[in-house]
Amino acid sequence: MTDSKSAVTPPVGGALSDIAKRVSETRFTLQTDDSADGRELHRQLSSELTDYLLPRINRTPAPFMIAVGGSTGAGKSTLVNSLVGRSVSPSGVRRPTTGNPIVIHNPADSKFFESQSFLSDLPRSSTSEATTPSVVLTPDEGVEPGTAILDCPDIDSIAESNRELARRILMSADLWMFVTTANRYADAAPWGLLKEAAVRNTSVAIVLDRVPPQANREVRHHLSSLLSESGLANSPIFAVAELELEGGLLPHSAIYPIRSWISQVSSEGRSQDRIRQRTLSGSISALPSQVRSLADFAESQESTFGGLQQSVEQTFDGAQEGLTEVFSDGRVLHGEVNARWQDFVGTGQLFRGLEPTMARMRDRISAAVTGKHDAASPLHIAILRSAAISLREQAIAAVDEVGTDWLRDPAGAELMEAHPELRHAAKDLEDSVKSAVSGWSNEVNALVREIGQGRKSKARILSFGVGGVCAVIEYAAFWDPKYAKSGDQASANDANVALGLAGTIFGEQEAVNLIASVRDRFLTAAAGIVGDCRAPFDNVLQLSAVPARQSGALRASGDRLEVAL
Known part of the structure; x- marks a missing residue:
């Protein structure tokens, strides 16, 4: 060896x-x-x-490996059987061993092949009847020690896995013996592999099977030209005439030149x-x-x-x-919220040039929460509903934008098809938004009650009512002059009223701090919702991750x- x-x-x-x-x-x-x-x-x-x-x-x-390859029906198995002198590879129109490479080797070399040093991922078998792709090991004393003959699956098999395995075996061999026929030697299937062999400088011998005597010279000449054009001018050509088989084997005289050549190669180190x-x-x-x-x-x-x-x-x-910006520029306060706010503060006269005192306004709100006119609860509900709608819209818009972008790319479209959860915002988005907004509202309520434990604000909060105070703080939280849109003076006026009310209840600076804290808490909750909508995309990208700089490492x-x- x-x-x-x-x-x-x-x-x-x-x-x-x-x-x-x-x-x-x-x-x-x-x-x-x-x-x-x-x-x-x-x-x-x-x-x-x-x-x-x-x-x-x-x-x-490793033994010297000679791979016998070719197209379906070219006579590979018949040739292998004839070279060995017995039936080791089933032959015929229907080959049950198409997916199973057969390794004919001297018993002295069994250890190499049994140890899976060759095609290590495939199981070993002693029979060609194996139902799954396996390496069929066939010891034979007639094969020279240190040499093995590999009978490949068909290179043009209808099964892609068989074609891949055939190529894999050829590429693992030291020498190729390519079998073709007088009728099919110019087919496209073998020449792709033969040209690749030329690029790799692989030694190749051609067995031209079933050659009619009258066409021998012409076919050999044309085949030689094709081999020269493909960079394989030095490849020997063995012609096997179209003969009757003897017990399923080619006559000794027909294969003697091939057998002698193999023996010479195998015996001469x-x-x-x-x-x-x-x-x-x-x-x-x-x-x-x-x-x-x-x-x-x-x-x-x-x-x-x-x-x-x-x-x-x-x-x-x-x-x-x-x-x-979305939750600070006042857009949450438009529509129904604005109507409920007007009802809450009783602005029929407030914005017609009059200047009611905070005391009079407090009286109005106190009357509301003592049952004469409960306007705080509708305002509170309207604020939460509007905030939830805006938050849901932002989340859905982000999901739709990424989905649309991915669909423009074949890879992204394939991922969208394979992962339906990416096509729409999560089914539980509605519940998640409601839970986040409700949780935020509960935090506001807890903050107001906590502050109300102090002597300074307790009486004022009680006089306004906790519900009314919470509604004022929630209203004020969705407006920040830094993000206000020009021309939206009405929202600015209403927000300033809310800020003034909060200042009257808590003190000016404490009101500013409280409103900023409440706004930040809502933005944190909103960020969590949007982040949850991003998670499915991140998960899919993680599953499909491409190693960074892999191309540079290869180069x-x-x-x-x-x-x-």
């Missing part, structure tokens, strides 16, 4: 390990325009590193090592450009994720910042390998 390592100097080995680490950390979580190509390249690189390169740079002794070195060196040399391509795809993921994240941050941060690892080479 030979071991090719001269292509892997310590700097190259370190760079390969770094690439493997960076590739394993790369994530394609978003449905971008190029994500399918990115995931495919990522899968291919991961498999090649795990199955082929890392075992070799880690000095894991120098020839085997040369092929190993060529394939390994080519695979390593092809990595930097592949890693750079992967970095481009990874950068697309980063950019898209950053855009989705920025949409959430800008929208909800803006909504949070806008809460102060750096690719550059490191290029320098080492």
